[in-house]
Amino acid sequence: MPDILVQYEAEIWASIGKTFVMVGVSILAAILLGLPVGTLLFLCRKGQKLENRIVFSILNLLVNIIRSFPFLLLVVFLIPFTRLIIGTAIGTAAATVPLSIIAIAHYSRLVEQSLLDVPKGVMEAAISMGASVKEIIFKFLYVEARSGLVLGLTTSIISFISYSTIMGVVGGGGIGDFAIRYGYQQFKTELMIYMIIIMVILVQLIQFTGTTVSRMIDKR
């Protein structure tokens, strides 16, 4: 292993750990909240089972607003909110708040798009069999859209990694922050390149896993 990596090994592992925490929490937020929000966006559309213009418009606007923020500004803008929830606006835990917010908005849009690919006829078959809304979602929609949902999550996770790299501004740490502070600001270009390589490998692994899983579960 190159000397410089050995020299900074502990810091590098610590920053990888922080990246994993930030991205991990984002993934959880995406699944636990982004998935339901995206499902609701889909179901409240015109002609769908829960058609509701008001709910749809509000959610749609909210998702659009969050997604139109330059992420750095969103982080700064959310500082009071972060302080309210975590008690501080600084550190890895605090960094997970804006990341989760963008994660929810990002993934919910991809969920909505995946669900739109489910043939309308399948929904009709479900309704004609007397399925409830819950049954339509879990026994039909998610089953039929599952490969799209996995691919969407893969795309989202890769975006979360990218978003997490700027969390240094609020002391969130992580690989990106490490690369900037040590590699860029301390002129250790070599170290920066190694960090970029780590990120590239990480993204490749995630994309490969996502693509493989989505292909395996796609029987269409």
Place this chain on the structure above:
Amino acid sequence: MIKLHNVSKSFSRFQAIKSILLTINKGEIHGIIGASGAGKSTLLRLMNLLEVPDEGEVEVNGQKLTNLSSKELRQARKSIGMIFQHFNLVANKTVYENVAVSLELANFPKKERRSRVLECLQFVGLESFVEKYPAQLSGGQKQRVAIARALANNPEVLLCDEPTSSLDPNTTAEILGVLDNINKSFGVTIVIVSHEMEVIKSICNRVTVMAAGEIYDTALIEPKGIQNLDNSPRYFIEQLTKDGDLDHA
């Protein structure tokens, strides 16, 4: 068995169904024929409230569907099977799972599910396809799975929306045979929408002809041809007895 009482349905400004009165008797195979856009599919979809009428009452199996709460409606739909032109199977479920899901929805006793699914698949001749996915089946086989799915809960009524319109003539005959068999074996009332006269003539006891959102005529079909029930124009009956479909007429 099915009664539509002054039922109307519009889509934005287009009036698809104009105050229709129709009674379909228990145990019959009733055809609905008409040109594209005549409203025949809409009429069928009103029978399980896939389309909610703007006016009028829909009664199936002694229940006024139009008066039910959404929960009661879901319950009522479990005894109204439906099959579609494009089969509408869940592509990510196996043949077995596609049939089983309708039992799950109806809270069919868990222990008896497997045997009921296999029984239904056997009836449509697909017992050896349980682990296959719809993508691995032919059109006719997919429609058989859809029939098994619709049949699983022992429905009183089976609604068929252009069930053979994407199938070749041989497969069409097979599927119609299966439907006929269901009617004969279980006494299920069947309503078939089709634009093909051949389909109607080969299987139905009675036919309703639709034109521009209205019932043009209802006629009894005898083995030898079609007899007029109402006193409607002669030329129309001649058309009915001719081969070919009404789209070209």
